[in-house]
Amino acid sequence: VRRIVAADLAAHPQGRWLDEHTAARLLSAYGVRVAGSVAVGDPETAAEATALTGLPAVLKATGPRLVHKSDVGGVRLGLRTPEQVRQAYREMAARLGPAMRGAIVQAMAAEGIEMIIGGVAHETLGPLIMVGLGGVTTELLADRAFRVPPIDRAEAGRMLGELRCAPLLHGYRGRPAADVRALEDQIVRVGRLMDDQPGIAELDLNPVIVTSDGTVAVDARVRLA
Numbered sequence: 001v002r003r004i005v006a007a008d009l010a011a012h013p014q015g016r017w018l019d020e021h022t023a024a025r026l027l028s029a030y031g032v033r034v035a036g037s038v039a040v041g042d043p044e045t046a047a048e049a050t051a052l053t054g055l056p057a058v059l060k061a062t063g064p065r066l067v068h069k070s071d072v073g074g075v076r077l078g079l080r081t082p083e084q085v086r087q088a089y090r091e092m093a094a095r096l097g098p099a100m101r102g103a104i105v106q107a108m109a110a111e112g113i114e115m116i117i118g119g120v121a122h123e124t125l126g127p128l129i130m131v132g133l134g135g136v137t138t139e140l141l142a143d144r145a146f147r148v149p150p151i152d153r154a155e156a157g158r159m160l161g162e163l164r165c166a167p168l169l170h171g172y173r174g175r176p177a178a179d180v181r182a183l184e185d186q187i188v189r190v191g192r193l194m195d196d197q198p199g200i201a202e203l204d205l206n207p208v209i210v211t212s213d214g215t216v217a218v219d220a221r222v223r224l225a
């Protein structure tokens with residue numbers, strides 16, 4: 001895995017964010033679960049991509065300068081027909097202009113708790129893993145726990161226990177309990193990846209949607225050192 005990933009990363013410019021597919025390939029090599037997505041370049045192929053993703057679908061603009069996609073109207077959720085996807089692409093392209101190089105189409109994930117798992121290569125500490133409450137309010141609420149890997153399952157559990165949002169994972173107010181074991185497993189795997197790949201400067205899975213049976217990262221970004 002190390003050798004395959006190293007070759008893959010060597011082909012990409014240093015200091016830059018990897019494209020969606022390279023990032024997904026890297027994460028998958030370590031068993032990190034990432035939502036499948038189809039890269040498209042125009043409204044018609046976007047509509048056709050729903051044959052692969054299924055419906056309802058999500059459309060997200062891509063481009064090197066599009067970091068917080070939802071801030072600029074670059075994310076459309078719950079599109080129910082190919083025609084809605086086609087129309088959403090046209091509207092997005094008109095709004096974003098040349099900043100939008102293309103888009104990805106994804107299946108809508110099941111509803112769950114939105115967490116964030118992150119990794120950074122710290123100058124002196126080496127890799128550092130973060131987990132917290134995710135979604136678009138993650139910076140605002142800053143509910144996070146940090147560790148230096150290796151992180152085992154029990155340690156991942158302790159990280160989650162430090163979060164103020166921890167009760168949300170255990171079935172808050174009649175909601176189904178989240179699959180905490182699956183989330184712990186994903187934290188362990190991100191720790192292993194960051195430990196194993198010193199060429200990665202920063203990794204950001206936000207959100208990782210946690211349901212009662214598993215997790216999926218629907219937005220995954222990886223930056224090379």
Ligand code: ADP
Nearest residue numbers: 067068069070107108109135136206207218219
């Ligand atoms: P960005 O962080 O760049 O704004 P995201 O891809 O994280 O864009 O999408 C923003 C929000 O949209 C997510 O926090 C999540 O609530 C929702 N979302 C994104 N992709 C999906 C998906 N495939 N299924 C369900 N909800 C999604």
Ligand code: MG
Nearest residue numbers: 135206207219
């Ligand atoms: Mg995101």
